[in-house]
Amino acid sequence: AQTVTQSQPEMSVQEAETVTLSCTYDTSENNYYLFWYKQPPSRQMILVIRQEAYKQQNATENRFSVNFQKAAKSFSLKISDSQLGDTAMYFCAFMRFTGNQFYFGTGTSLTVIP
Amino acid sequence: NAGVTQTPKFQVLKTGQSMTLQCAQDMNHEYMSWYRQDPGMGLRLIHYSVGAGITDQGEVPNGYNVSRSTTEDFPLRLLSAAPSQTSVYFCASSYRGLNTGELFFGEGSRLTVL
Numbered sequence: 001a002q003t004v005t006q007s008q009p010e011m012s013v014q015e016a017e018t019v020t021l022s023c024t025y026d027t028s029e030n031n032y033y034l035f036w037y038k039q040p041p042s043r044q045m046i047l048v049i050r051q052e053a054y055k056q057q058n059a060t061e062n063r064f065s066v067n068f069q070k071a072a073k074s075f076s077l078k079i080s081d082s083q084l085g086d087t088a089m090y091f092c093a094f095m096r097f098t099g100n101q102f103y104f105g106t107g108t109s110l111t112v113i114p
Numbered sequence: 115n116a117g118v119t120q121t122p123k124f125q126v127l128k129t130g131q132s133m134t135l136q137c138a139q140d141m142n143h144e145y146m147s148w149y150r151q152d153p154g155m156g157l158r159l160i161h162y163s164v165g166a167g168i169t170d171q172g173e174v175p176n177g178y179n180v181s182r183s184t185t186e187d188f189p190l191r192l193l194s195a196a197p198s199q200t201s202v203y204f205c206a207s208s209y210r211g212l213n214t215g216e217l218f219f220g221e222g223s224r225l226t227v228l
Contacts, residue, residue: 009154035216045204045219091156093217101172102147102206102217106156 002027004094006105013082014113020067021077021108023092029053031097034068034075039107040088048090051075079110087112116140120205120220127195127227135190135223137205143218145208146188147172148180150201151222157204163188164210195227 003026013019025034036048051059051068058066063083067076079086092105118139127133139146147162159172163182177199179191188207192199205220 004156006156037217043202043222045206045217045222047216050216101159101162104149104157106154 002029002094002096002103004092004103004105006092006108008108009106010109010111012111012113013079015082015084017082018078018080019082019110021079021090021092021110023075023077023105025073025075025092025094025103027073027094027096029096033095033097034066035093035095035102036064036066036077037091037093037104038086038088039091040085045091049077082112084112084114086110118205118207118218118220120203120223123221123223125223125225127192127225129195129197129227131195132191132193133195134192135203135205135225137188137190137220138186139188139205139207139218140186141207141209141218142185143207144185144210146182147206147208147217148178148188148190149204149206150174151204152201160190160203192225197227199225200227201225
C-alpha cells in the first residue's frame with residue numbers, strides 16, 4: 001500500500017512571505033501522480049497543483065510551486081507572496097498511473113497572519 | 115456545469131438509523147469514490163467505482179454499502195448508523211483517461227450520529 005506523510009500538522013506565515021509545506025510518500029511504483037489540494041474553511045476541496053512523476057520539471061501554478069525529489073520521494077509545496085486567502089488545510093495526495101485509489105496525507109493547517 | 119453534487123449537506127441520525135448520502139456528477143466521469151474526513155486522519159477511502167456496475171472497497175468500508183447503476187450516480191448507504199460514523203463525507207469523481215487523474219470533489223456532507 002502507498003502511504004503519504006505530512007509531518008507538519010500546523011504552520012503559520014506572515015502575509016507576503018514564503019512558506020513551504022512538506023510531504024513524503026512511500027511507493028514502489030515508477031509512474032504516478034502527486035497532488036496538493038487546498039481545503040479552506042468552506043470545506044470545498046480545491047486542486048492547487050499536480051505533478052506527473054515522469055516529468056523532471058517541477059510544476060508551477062502562479063504563486064504555487066513544488067519541489068519534487070523522486071529519489072527521495074519528497075513533494076513539497078512552496079507558496080510565495082502568501083495571501084490571507086491561502087489560509088486553509090492543505091493535503092498532499094498520491095495516485096498510481098494504473099491504480100484506482102488516491103492516498104491522502106493527514107493535512108497541514110496553514111494560517112496566513114496579516 | 116454543476117460538477118459533483120452531494121446531498122444532504124448536513125444530517126443528524128440516531129444510532130441504528132439508516133440513511134443514504136447521494137452523489138451525482140455531470141462530467142461523464144468513469145471513476146467515483148467516497149471518502150470520510152476525520153480530524154488528524156486526512157481523507158480515507160470508503161468505496162470506489164470505476165464504472166457502472168463495478169464497485170470495490172477502499173480503506174474503511176465496514177458499515178457502508180454502495181452501488182453504481184448509472185455513470186452519474188454513486189450513493190453511499192449507512193444501514194445501521196453508529197457514533198463512529200460521525201464524520202464529514204466527500205464524494206469525488208475523476209476521468210480515467212491518460213494525463214488526467216484529478217479528483218473533483220463535492221462540497222461534503224457532515225453527518226452526526228447520536
